[in-house]
Amino acid sequence: EGVTYLGYYFLTGTAVEKLTIPSTVTESGVYDHWSNSVHYYDGALAGAGVTELTFAEGTKKVPASICRSDSQGSVLETVILPEGLETIGNCAFLNAKSLTVCAFPESLVTIGEYAFQNCVSLEGEVNIPAKVKTIGKYAFDTCKSITSVKTNLNSSSEWVGTDKVPFSATMGEGAFRNCVSLEGFTLAGSMRTLQDYAFQNCTALREFMVPEGVTSLGNYLFQGCSALKTLTLSEGVTYLGYYFLTGTAVEK
Numbered sequence: 001e002g003v004t005y006l007g008y009y010f011l012t013g014t015a016v017e018k019l020t021i022p023s024t025v026t027e028s029g030v031y032d033h034w035s036n037s038v039h040y041y042d043g044a045l046a047g048a049g050v051t052e053l054t055f056a057e058g059t060k061k062v063p064a065s066i067c068r069s070d071s072q073g074s075v076l077e078t079v080i081l082p083e084g085l086e087t088i089g090n091c092a093f094l095n096a097k098s099l100t101v102c103a104f105p106e107s108l109v110t111i112g113e114y115a116f117q118n119c120v121s122l123e124g125e126v127n128i129p130a131k132v133k134t135i136g137k138y139a140f141d142t143c144k145s146i147t148s149v150k151t152n153l154n155s156s157s158e159w160v161g162t163d164k165v166p167f168s169a170t171m172g173e174g175a176f177r178n179c180v181s182l183e184g185f186t187l188a189g190s191m192r193t194l195q196d197y198a199f200q201n202c203t204a205l206r207e208f209m210v211p212e213g214v215t216s217l218g219n220y221l222f223q224g225c226s227a228l229k230t231l232t233l234s235e236g237v238t239y240l241g242y243y244f245l246t247g248t249a250v251e252k
Contacts, residue, residue, distance in 0.1 A: 001056075005029070006063075011048035012072065019050045021066075023058035028066035040070040041091070047072030051098075054080040064089030064112065067096050074098060077121075081105050088115045090136065097121060100145075110134045113172065117141045125150065137172030137195070140179060147204075148184040149176065151191075173197050173218065180204060187211055194218055196241065203227060210234055217244050224248075 001022045008029035011019070028044040045053070046069035055062060059082055067076055068091045079093070079102040090112035093099060099119045104111075106129045113136030116122060123145035128135065130152050140146065151169075169190055174197040176182060182202045188211060196218035199205060207230035210217065214234065219241035222228055228248040 006044035006066065008042055008044055009047060009072070010044055011050065012046070014049060016048065016050055018052045018054075019045075020054045020056055021059070023056045023060075025059075026061065026063060028063040030065045030068070033071075035071060041065060041068055042070055042072050043068040043091075045069070045076065046074065049075060051075055052078045052080070055082055055085065057082045057084065059085055061085070061087040062089050062092045065091045065094070067092060068094045070095055077101065081108075083107055086110065088112050090114060091117075093119055095119075103127075104129050106131065108132055110136070111139050112136045113138060114141070115139045116143055118143075120144045122146060124148070128152075133169050135169070135171040135175050138174040138177065139172065140176050141174050142178040143176075144178070144180050146176075146179050147181050148186075149182065150186045150188075152186075152188045171195060171198060174200065177201060187214075192216065194221055196220055197223075200224055206230065208232070210237065212236055215239065217241055219243060220246070222248050 001024050003022050004024050005027045008031040031042045033040050043065040045067045074096045075098050076096045077098050083105040084107050085105050087110040091114045094114050094117045097120050100121045100123050108129045109131055117138050122143045125148040128151040173195040177197050177200045180203050183204045193216040197220050199222050200220050201224040203226050205225045206227050209232040212234045216239040221244040223243050224247040231250050
């Protein structure tokens with residue numbers, strides 16, 4: 001405890017396989033570079049041999065880009081997150097292609113943008129805790145092995161100045177795009193808008209029920225969901241985005 005910053009590539013070329021990140025770590029270095037006209041970003045554990053990563057008790061936030069690995073590859077398989085964690089930073093595990101296990105604590109509030117994008121081995125069922133307010137854009141984009149997602153997002157309210165106002169959870173554009181093994185998605189709780197591209201090209205998705213409270217379905221929402229045959233819309237929907245059902249099997 002006491003370490004606050006981990007530099008990029010700080011473990012590259014070592015034999016460390018298991019690592020515990022102290023709760024005091026709040027920032028990860030990011031190496032911003034070009035190669036063959038391609039722009040890359042690599043974080044603290046890019047190119048490292050760590051297969052099991054634990055965030056210590058007391059951790060409130062997983063630093064942005066800490067495990068991002070655009071050019072060096074990643075062998076990370078398991079991430080252990082403590083109860084009390086509130087935020088997974090943007091791009092935290094982007095391109096961690098060997099990651100198979102990452103259970104979310106009930107305390108989680110924010111899943112950052114691109115947090116698990118291209119984690120192609122993240123498998124099975126993903127449970128989004130009830131306290132989550134934000135699922136960032138492209139958070140689970142191209143997580144090709146996820147088969148089911150369950151959410152039960154609580155309706156609640158919060159103080160803004162002297163007023164107590166209701167809030168609803170938000171899910172960014174493309175949040176589950178290209179999840180080609182996704183067969184079931186249970187959307188429950190407080191969410192008003194399903195953003196553009198959220199389920200685009202989820203080719204295994206067969207049915208979807210839009211719950212009460214959702215008022216807007218984004219552009220290209222289900223485009224390319226070729227197995228989607230049953231779509232149930234609840235009363236209250238006021239906007240249907242363009243091409244939202246293009247390439248689906250919905251007939252009625």
